[in-house]
Amino acid sequence: MSGKARTVPIHKLHGCGNDFVFIDNRALGLPVAAMPDWARSVCRRAFGVGADGLVFLDETPKDREGDYIWHFYNADGSRAEMCGNASRCAALLAVELGFAGPKHVFGTDAGLIRAEADVAAGMAKVELTPPRDLTLGIELDLGEGRDMVHFVNTGVPHAVVFKRDASTVDVRTLGAALRRHTHFAPAGTNANFAQVIDRRNIHLRTFERGVEDETYACGTGAAAGAFIAHALGLTESTVNVRSSGGEILGISIEGGSVFLSGKAVRVFSGEMFLEGLGLALA
Structure with missing residues (x-):
């Protein structure tokens, strides 16, 4: 978070038009209990940033596996186990933010997701959890x-x-x-x-x-x-x-595996003003 303006860095990406806001939670340290309210405010179109979902990328806890984990929330604030297009966007952004290398594994509520991201080409491929x-x-x-x-x-x-x-x-x-x-x-x-x-x-x-x-x-x-x-x-x-x-x-x-591949596009990176969204950090 930066300065008196009370702003938070964000990244907006989409996978085939399925759009998401991403927040690097390593420095922010937002507690999980606050994330649903943030999702409802941030994802609200016209009054917020606007997105189908809000994703927090975070360090892997000691009791879990993977290069990093995510907390994924739908626009209505409900937590989802998995999202295919968001996982491709996450894989690409994670490489750019230094969470992991091009080939990596990250944790979701549905289990571990194996990913491969080509940042230069804007493409990502993920192995989904077994159907x-x-x-x-x-x-x-x-x-x-x-x-x-x-x-x-x-x-x-x-x-x-x-x-x-x-x-x-x-x-x-x-x-x-x-x-x-x-x-x-x-x-x-x-x-x-x-x-x-x-x-x-x-x-x-x-x-x-x-x-x-x-x-x-x-x-x-x-x-x-x-x-x-x-x-x-x-x-x-x-x-x-x-x-x-x-x-x-x-x-x-x-x-028994299903692989999903396609474009992952970073639309913008910037800062959102918490006051304008009715949000605050303790």
């Missing part, structure tokens, strides 16, 4: 008739519905219905609507839990869509997933 709880063929009523829903946890829970034309789906309405469906209570799920273009290309749109709206991209959602499509025999083990923002995420399934 679990795969469930195919769940028939649910989402308010517009019965839909065939599939589920997998790729670090966070994801439900996937395949549509003939994903571009015409009312993601805000159907996504909210699926995200809060009693079948996934009480935690809820992220909701994805996927269209298989061919065996190597998918179009996917995501309604994100915690953001409570469609986002331009979702890395773990892309992984879930690709993993389920492959399990159903619809695609190859390596596919390109086009997000609603038009960007491409690469997903490859190798054995």
Whole structure:
């Protein structure tokens, strides 16, 4: 933190339009109990910095593994186990901030994430936590008739519905219905609507839990869509997933592992004024 102005250094990055504010917590030392309030204030668009999530990068405690850890919060202040696009952004920024080298491992609530960042190219690749709880063929009523829903946890829970034309789906309405469906209570799920273009290309749109709206991209959602499509025999083990923002995420399934790769873009670095956000440090 700097001077009497009570400002805090921040970094804004996005992965395929999925945007995040990052704070280096090594010097700031913000307690975890205060982080949800910071996320709600900082991520608020128009009145804050504006982002889908707030991420604190921190030193690794003695009882944990990895080159560093993160504390990840959605825009509504809820803590998330994992976020694929944020993990790619974190990997790139961590190299630039001196947390780790280009190939490293960092800790999330979902477990350790192996990452490889090419700062010069603005690209990052991460190995997500092993997919679990795969469930195919769940028939649910989402308010517009019965839909065939599939589920997998790729670090966070994801439900996937395949549509003939994903571009015409009312993601805000159907996504909210699926995200809060009693079948996934009480935690809820992220909701994805996927269209298989061919065996190597998918179009996917995501309604994100915690953001409570469609986002331009979702890395773990892309992984879930690709993993389920492959399990159903619809695609190859390596596919390109086009997000609603038009960007491409690469997903490859190798054995029991899922890899996510794509651009990670630093938009700006600067300082935010705590008073303007209604925040303070003790």
